[in-house]
Amino acid sequence: xxxxxxxxxxxxxxxxxxxxxxxxxxxxxxxxxxxxxxxxxxxxxxxxxxxxxxxxxxxxxxxxxxxxxxxxxxxxxxxxxxxxxxxxxxxxxxxxxxxxxxxxxxxxxxxxxxxxxxxxxxxxxxxxxxxxxxxxxxxxxxxxxxxxxxxxxxxxxxxxxxxxxxxxxxxxxxxxxxxxxxxxxxxxxxxxxxxxxxxxxxxxxxxxxxxxxxxxxxxxxxxxxxxxxxxxxxxxxxxxxxxxxxxxxxxxxxxxxxxxxxxxxxxxxxxxxxxxxxxxx
Amino acid sequence: xxxxxxxxxxxxxxxxxxxxxxxxxxxxxxxxxxxxxxxxxxxxxxxxxxxxxxxxxxxxxxxxxxxxxxxxxxxxxxxxxxxxxxxxxxxxxxxxxxxxxxxxxxxxxxxxxxxxxxxxxxxxxxxxxxxxxxxxxxxxxxxxxxxxxxxxxxxxxxxxxxxxxxxxxxxxxxxxxxxxxxxxxxxxxxxxxxxxxxxxxxxxxxxxxxxxxxxxxxxxxxxxxxxxxxxxxxxxxxxxxxxxxxxxxxxxxxxxxxxxxxxxxxxxxxxxxxxxxxxxx
Numbered sequence: 133x134x135x136x137x138x139x140x141x142x143x144x145x146x147x148x149x150x151x152x153x154x155x156x157x158x159x160x161x162x163x164x165x166x167x168x169x170x171x172x173x174x175x176x177x178x179x180x181x182x183x184x185x186x187x188x189x190x191x192x193x194x195x196x197x198x199x200x201x202x203x204x205x206x207x208x209x210x211x212x213x214x215x216x217x218x219x220x221x222x223x224x225x226x227x228x229x230x231x232x233x234x235x236x237x238x239x240x241x242x243x244x245x246x247x248x249x250x251x252x253x254x255x256x257x258x259x260x261x262x263x264x265x266x267x268x269x270x271x272x273x274x275x276x277x278x279x280x281x282x283x284x285x286x287x288x289x290x291x292x293x294x295x296x297x298x299x300x301x302x303x304x305x306x307x308x309x310x311x312x313x314x315x316x317x318x319x320x321x322x323x324x325x326x327x328x329x330x331x332x333x334x335x336x337x338x339x340x341x342x343x344x345x346x347x348x349x350x351x352x353x354x355x356x357x358x359x360x361x362x363x364x365x366x367x368x369x370x371x372x373x374x375x376x377x378x379x380x381x382x383x384x385x386x387x388x389x390x391x392x393x394x395x396x397x398x399x400x401x402x403x404x405x406x407x408x409x410x411x412x413x
Numbered sequence: 414x415x416x417x418x419x420x421x422x423x424x425x426x427x428x429x430x431x432x433x434x435x436x437x438x439x440x441x442x443x444x445x446x447x448x449x450x451x452x453x454x455x456x457x458x459x460x461x462x463x464x465x466x467x468x469x470x471x472x473x474x475x476x477x478x479x480x481x482x483x484x485x486x487x488x489x490x491x492x493x494x495x496x497x498x499x500x501x502x503x504x505x506x507x508x509x510x511x512x513x514x515x516x517x518x519x520x521x522x523x524x525x526x527x528x529x530x531x532x533x534x535x536x537x538x539x540x541x542x543x544x545x546x547x548x549x550x551x552x553x554x555x556x557x558x559x560x561x562x563x564x565x566x567x568x569x570x571x572x573x574x575x576x577x578x579x580x581x582x583x584x585x586x587x588x589x590x591x592x593x594x595x596x597x598x599x600x601x602x603x604x605x606x607x608x609x610x611x612x613x614x615x616x617x618x619x620x621x622x623x624x625x626x627x628x629x630x631x632x633x634x635x636x637x638x639x640x641x642x643x644x645x646x647x648x649x650x651x652x653x654x655x656x657x658x659x660x661x662x663x664x665x666x667x668x669x670x671x672x673x674x675x676x677x678x679x680x681x682x683x684x685x686x687x688x689x690x691x692x693x694x
Contacts, residue, residue, distance in 0.1 A: 238546070259540030262588075263580050265519070289605050297591060299544050306599075307543075310578060313603040315610065318587075322594040324570050329596065 133378050134283070136358070136385035138275065138393035141282040145397040150191040152404045156411060157192070164407035165194035166224045166250060166400075167216045171209060172202040172232040181228050187396045193403055196222065206235055210243050217245035223410060224250035224403035247409065250402045253300065261307050268402040273305035275394030276337065276358050277312070279385055285335065285356045288313040293329050295319045295346075295372075296339035301360055305337060326350075338372035346373045354382035360391050414659050415564065417639070417666035419556065419674035422563040426678040431472040433685045437692060438473070445688035446475035447505045447531060447681075448497045452490060453483040453513040462509050468677045474684055477503065487516055491524050498526035504691060505531035505684035528690065531683045534581065542588050549683040554586035556675030557618065557639050558593070560666055566616065566637045569594040574610050576600045576627075576653075577620035582641055586618060607631075619653035627654045635663035641672050 156162055166188055170181050185195045198212055209231075216222050225248045231237050241249075246256035252268035260267035280287055292314040296302040306316045319329050320340070330336055330350040336357045338346045343363040351357055361372030371387030378384055385391050437443055447469055451462050466476045479493055490512075497503050506529045512518050522530075527537035533549035541548035561568055573595040577583040587597045600610050601621070611617055611631040617638045619627045624644040632638055642653030652668030659665055666672050 238544075255540030255544055255546065256536050257540065258543045259536030259538065262539045262543050262584055263519075263536055265536065289603050291605070303543055303588075303591075307584075310584075310599055310601075313601070315598065315600050315604040317596065317598040318591055319596050320591075320594070322570050323596040324572070 134383045142394045142397040149400050153192040160411045164223045167222045169198045169227045171200040177228045213243045223407035270304045271395040271398040274398040275391045290314045290334040292335040293317045293333035294337040301339045343370035344374040348376045348380045351380045356383040357381040358385040359387045415664050423675045423678040430681050434473040441692045445504045447684050448503045450479045450508045452481040458509045494524045504688035551585045552676040552679040553582050555679040556672045571595045571615040573616040574598045574614035575618045582620045624651035625655040629657045629661045632661045637664040638662040639666040640668045
């Protein structure tokens, strides 16, 4: 059983992004810059934003903060997003989710100019993904693909089973795997015979957010298992995949250390690609 | 084995659309009007456009023609689309596909204002579909859902297998079935063990466009089989499903007479829903 470590893959992507940023600066003088929007004082969100900004800085991507206190209005947020949309010096927008309760996330995301969508969650980005067009791709699904490719796990023709159908992970990931010619099954809480579906998977993606749900008897011997479900428990972060799965799987991207470390790198790749498209590259 | 006839389902949808149009006119004075764009002289496209306009007329939806000769430029087409986008008296846009060779269909579709997209093929419509938001839905997939519902075929928890992954049919249909809580597998030309996948389907959608591809031994006894692959042969229109499948299936939407008759009704439903959304209903 081989552990699929995300860190080296993330470092490779970050090096590519850094080279892309340097090339863009040299060719066009443009310094790609990310607008970072954070609403409220959620400690986890504050940490994520700090990590993203630090990583951006390390690859030469600038960032500008747009911080709103808890209790700001939806209208204020939308006006700021529209202002960023219109500012040619800002190339990508990171809207840190979740927004405080009572705010309309969908409306806020849909207000972002599609060409500045760094998170890949705008309906236009998801529609381009479904239609097979080049677009920003949500970061966790993109990270899963990078990991599979980096470790040489065959996707074409593989039986891929995605458990969990969120808009952030399961659904876009199914489209990415399909575009790479996997046969893709989307499972969820209403799936009958979930164990049977999982047991035939060459690539099993666990993305439902139920700690330890995937047991050894649900995994085909030798399969690639990617754990992307996260549950916060008193004992720390738990994934969807039970520890015993290591005895059966051929490859395992665990929590922590698997796909998680990759997401920031892929956010930054979306940002630099947005700047490149804007510059006509 | 029960044949799933589309005509009575289409008539039911058309009656609902007609009632919706009448209610809209009464409440708001708005007469929903469809802009019908046809480029070139393809005889099949001319027939389709005539049928669509006649059906629109019968339910009280107006239509205005935008006819371009073969050899018109992409720029002319896009300018016309932008003009229709800006015209508040036009509520939906039907862009008859395919466009003549050499024209950029994707660009033309993406130029349509998303809120006037009657075909459901705009990237925003597909993204809203993926994201589970109310939106225009491509007509053939929407027709499949209507047929399943009309004949009382259970979708929730069913094992649905969609063979063929086009942007017009396979991919959006997979999203619709998923939203209705089916377990959905997307198969295609690179699928290994296609027969095995098909054989476990409670609902089997044949949408690859290979005449007679689905044989009796690929169908689970009692399954619902929807034939939506069309091939033009010297012997006439052929579906993807071989005639012998009737001996095995529990339900069959055949070609002709199954899903086909429904598509125009669902186009018109998209048009009236666009007019309703615009009127704030």
